[in-house]
Amino acid sequence: MIKTPILLNSAEAEIIRVLKKKHVISRTDILDFSGWSKAKVSQEVRSILDKGYLVEVEDGVSQGGRKPRMMRFNANLGYVVGIDLGATSVEVALADAVGTIVQRVAEPADVHQPAEEVFGRCTELILGLLDLQGCQIDQVLGIGVGVPGPVDFSRGVLVAPPLMPDWENFPIRSFFKKTFPTAFVVVDNDVNLMALGESRYGEALGVDHFLFVKIGTGIGGGIFSNGKIHRGNNGCAGDIGHICVDKNGPICRCGNRGCLEAMAAGPAIIQAGLQAVQNGESELLQQMIESNEGVLTPEMISSACREGDEAALRIIRASGQMIGDVLASLVNFFNPSHIFIGGGISNFGNHLLVAIRRAVLRRSLPLATTHLQINFSRIGSDVGIYGVLALVLDYLFVDEEKPFLSV
Amino acid sequence: MIKTPILLNSAEAEIIRVLKKKHVISRTDILDFSGWSKAKVSQEVRSILDKGYLVEVEDGVSQGGRKPRMMRFNANLGYVVGIDLGATSVEVALADAVGTIVQRVAEPADVHQPAEEVFGRCTELILGLLDLQGCQIDQVLGIGVGVPGPVDFSRGVLVAPPLMPDWENFPIRSFFKKTFPTAFVVVDNDVNLMALGESRYGEALGVDHFLFVKIGTGIGGGIFSNGKIHRGNNGCAGDIGHICVDKNGPICRCGNRGCLEAMAAGPAIIQAGLQAVQNGESELLQQMIESNEGVLTPEMISSACREGDEAALRIIRASGQMIGDVLASLVNFFNPSHIFIGGGISNFGNHLLVAIRRAVLRRSLPLATTHLQINFSRIGSDVGIYGVLALVLDYLFVDEEKPFLSV
Known part of the structure; x- marks a missing residue:
């Protein structure tokens, strides 16, 4: 069971930064970016592989000599959940730790109902997807929630939402943490998340x-x-x-x-x-x-x-x-x-x-x-759900010296 | 004679980053921020003091034991020039290497005249200020130019300026470098620079x-x-x-x-x-x-x-x-x-x-x-000239691994 968001020490943060840029990296890439000694690279890579954040994958292309062993994020570290809530519908997706959707469900919703009810239904949908996937509650690393209204991002609450005024300041994070205690929760406005989805998976x-x-x-x-x-x-x-x-x-x-x-x-x-x-x-x-x-x-x-x-x-x-x-x-x-x-x-x-x-x-x-x-x-109608999953993955690993969110 | 912008190795860049945050720093501050050994802090501080980028100033407050020797930017490293060009007037300021204005001059200008003439007059004004201050051309570290039109910031040229269409693509940087070969030149839009001035010296x-x-x-x-x-x-x-x-x-x-x-x-x-x-x-x-x-x-x-x-x-x-x-x-x-x-x-x-x-x-x-x-x-009418000086100082020291401008 991993405590999330995952706090990285400065060496781990450096490796994750390189990996986010290059997606698949070798020890030589880390050497080039970090300026560390070969011994230190070796030691840090061993440590981060042991923690299960990264896995070794197929060999890379040789530059003369032995083929380098390549590494990427460990898709099996756990699962992340994205909730894309619109005024009249909700979609919930379950994805692996690199964002590949493995289960998803959509149904009508009505944000004029109380927040407890709507988010309670979201919880049921998540539990249903976990069941379908055959995985446990404590495998959920993070949950992202996109909502159709203005969000105070650092607090994770809606502020003066015109569509659902009663939801103002509803504690979305702690609501989900009751059922998913191992997961961190991030909340953002639905159109911000569409922009994020477009920037990661679309033409932006x-x-x-x-x-x-x-x-x-x-x-x-x-x-x-x-x-x-x-x-x-x-x-x-x-x-x-x-x-x-x-x-x-x-x-x-x-x-x-x-x-x-x-x-x-x-x-x-x-x-x-x-x-x-x-x-x-x-x-x-x-x-x-x-x-x-x-x-x-x-x-x-x-x-x-x-x-x-x-x-x-x-x-x-x-x-x-x-x-x-x-x-x-x-x-x-x-x-x-x-x-x-x-x-x-x-x-x-x-x-x-x-x-x-x-x-x-x-x-x-x-x-x-x-x-x-x-x-x-x-991307079409999937852009929101892609965006909310991207947001969760952005905050899955956090530099312990400069955490962005007080979760 | 210093070559500008000043390219910093990674240790120097780290010290300058800390200094930009704190304005006056001790060796202990560098120790805390960098995580270096005491020996490395000592060695890097000696090196950057020798290069003249920083100077030691009055002692700080003792936390028990000897009072720490404090350091700040060396105001006497050289001079920077700010040019604030409006549609009908121009102001030129000469400042020390921490941005304190030592000489300034303003006069009417007309951007409907050819760019050579207007910038030629600016050159004369700079030379006049250097003369007043009793300093040499090669003491000018950097020149900032604010212009009333859209600027391609990375290239340092005006693009489709409605007020002075003939100035489009005029090579402002190389024009000034002819007379001030030791200085780097940055160009930006006048209102961007007002915003920058407000953000550094005003309520922003x-x-x-x-x-x-x-x-x-x-x-x-x-x-x-x-x-x-x-x-x-x-x-x-x-x-x-x-x-x-x-x-x-x-x-x-x-x-x-x-x-x-x-x-x-x-x-x-x-x-x-x-x-x-x-x-x-x-x-x-x-x-x-x-x-x-x-x-x-x-x-x-x-x-x-x-x-x-x-x-x-x-x-x-x-x-x-x-x-x-x-x-x-x-x-x-x-x-x-x-x-x-x-x-x-x-x-x-x-x-x-x-x-x-x-x-x-x-x-x-x-x-x-x-x-x-x-x-x-x-701040009133000085906000533009403050802004352009702030811009020059922002680009005076550049991390050699990630230079922002190809000057």
């Missing part, structure tokens, strides 16, 4: 400055600056859904008028679709609604769009333009090299993307858009 | 996430994220002057309509003042213009404001509100803990500040404004 790999924009029921942003998540002073950086696009626009659930979210996200798109039907502007949407018990969904507007329905196209383009206008300001301010778009509404495809790109190009400074790329995230 | 000391907003002939921003300047992908991050505030507004020099700069900066304020006079809305401004040969300046509007002139007040409030509306979006996006306001127009005082604060509070999310402070920079 190695990209220093980028934005991830989630468009769904709400609109949120994740920010990377100088290769790191920028969480801001209160953990609420990236909250672009409540930027004003029209002072005379409809009232948003935040109380202000004309917020981007109130005008361009899922519910606004549905509202515009219903209005179009009422105005007799789309026979196709009308038929779709009738054959769906009077209910209009974003997917139906998306599908009408693909069939060339004029009203649906107009609605999607208007939404894309408003999003693009806001992003244009942020591009001037932040000068990212990439913007990745994800979330449910991103399924709208090229019409939405083209409208966004056009608005950004029209209103941003030429220098800021010269190398700017705006694309859908290719 | 130790603040991780903040914005510096310069309001003058134009409007620009400097961004700190996680304690570091965020320059963005093309070095143009912080360009908030061209964020759209009114799609139907006047045409900006960038070609778009209704940019913040075109509606709320110095020239727009003067234009509004002239309009008020023309409409017979301000006798005071009319008198002021008449007694100033028909010319209206921002200072005159500021002074009318202080005397309670209604038209002047309205103009300043409108400007503050537009700036505040843009900042509200950026506060939602970036979640800074502080916004510092500087530049010529910031002299307008409390009326401007109150209007900015009110607009931000009205439109930002409550969580993002709970701890947000918006104030004028207390």
Whole structure:
């Protein structure tokens, strides 16, 4: 049973740092990076292998002489859990100690329920996955929790979450530690984790400055600056859904008028679709609604769009333009090299993307858009769960001299 | 004669790192931070003192036993130069090797002139200061240049500067190295440097996430994220002057309509003042213009404001509100803990500040404004020159294993 997060002495920290850069390393790599004597390298490698943090793998390529024995992280050190909680759904993944998912489950969720209930259900789901995998509670090294609201990252609690105000300051870490006492727990905002997922497993790999924009029921942003998540002073950086696009626009659930979210996200798109039907502007949407018990969904507007329905196209383009206008300001301010778009509404495809790109190009400074790329995230809906697993692995090994979190 | 930037071996780099944190250190401090043996500390300290990077100063406080001999940076190692170039003025400062200004000079400048001429004049000003100080060209260790435009920091050149398009890619570094061959040269955007100055010598000391907003002939921003300047992908991050505030507004020099700069900066304020006079809305401004040969300046509007002139007040409030509306979006996006306001127009005082604060509070999310402070920079007009000197000192000592700049 390993106590987590795993505190490393300075020699171990040096080896882990090299390994995180190179993924597979030889003793010579450690020698080159550390400047230690051969004897010290030998001794430290022996010690870290004995602790089970690393394992020896297939031989490397010989540079003349014996083939070097290569080492990498020990995938069997234990398991990590990622929880990706959205407003209406939850996904839980169980992965090995290098992040390969071995079991996963998703189901509807409702964050308007009390936090105990929702996180209690998450606990049941984790226990179910452990059971399926045939492993024990004390093999869980760490748990990451992504939540749809602003997070005070160092304390691991939600702060003034608009969707679920009652969850404020709910002790997420200690809640999970009751059932999983050997695991450390990290909590972050869901869109920050999408950005992290994109940066580790997507096209943002190695990209220093980028934005991830989630468009769904709400609109949120994740920010990377100088290769790191920028969480801001209160953990609420990236909250672009409540930027004003029209002072005379409809009232948003935040109380202000004309917020981007109130005008361009899922519910606004549905509202515009219903209005179009009422105005007799789309026979196709009308038929779709009738054959769906009077209910209009974003997917139906998306599908009408693909069939060339004029009203649906107009609605999607208007939404894309408003999003693009806001992003244009942020591009001037932040000068990212990439913007990745994800979330449910991103399924709208090229019409939405083209409208966004056009608005950004029209209103941003030429220098800021010269190398700017705006694309859908290719990872798709898995980006959040990948991100939360990456976060857990980031904090699994901690330098004992500078621990990031007081867990 | 010292070759700059000064490349440090790993032991020297460790000592300099400790010194940058603590400013004055003892051998015991180095022992504690490095984990070296007493003998190695002794040897490394001797070596770095011999090279003249550090000097021994007054004794420290005894912890029992002999008083420890304290060390700090050697102010007499040489001189550094800071150039703060604005659209219409230039300031040059000569400082010792710890940044204490010993000579300075300011004069009008015009960036519409060719780069050779303007930087040639800067060279003359530096030579004049060296002469006044009685020191030699080869005593100049480093030169920092702040310019009013987007900078590719790693290359040290302006990229698509709207004010002086002809300066694009002008080789600022090699230009100065012709006259000052022993000095390294670093170039950055003027507002980034104001932010850096505020972070080292002002109220942003130790603040991780903040914005510096310069309001003058134009409007620009400097961004700190996680304690570091965020320059963005093309070095143009912080360009908030061209964020759209009114799609139907006047045409900006960038070609778009209704940019913040075109509606709320110095020239727009003067234009509004002239309009008020023309409409017979301000006798005071009319008198002021008449007694100033028909010319209206921002200072005159500021002074009318202080005397309670209604038209002047309205103009300043409108400007503050537009700036505040843009900042509200950026506060939602970036979640800074502080916004510092500087530049010529910031002299307008409390009326401007109150209007900015009110607009931000009205439109930002409550969580993002709970701890947000918006104030004028207390350093005042020196913040740019302080910043550029801080930048030079940051790059004076460079770890030979990871040099930041290829100078």
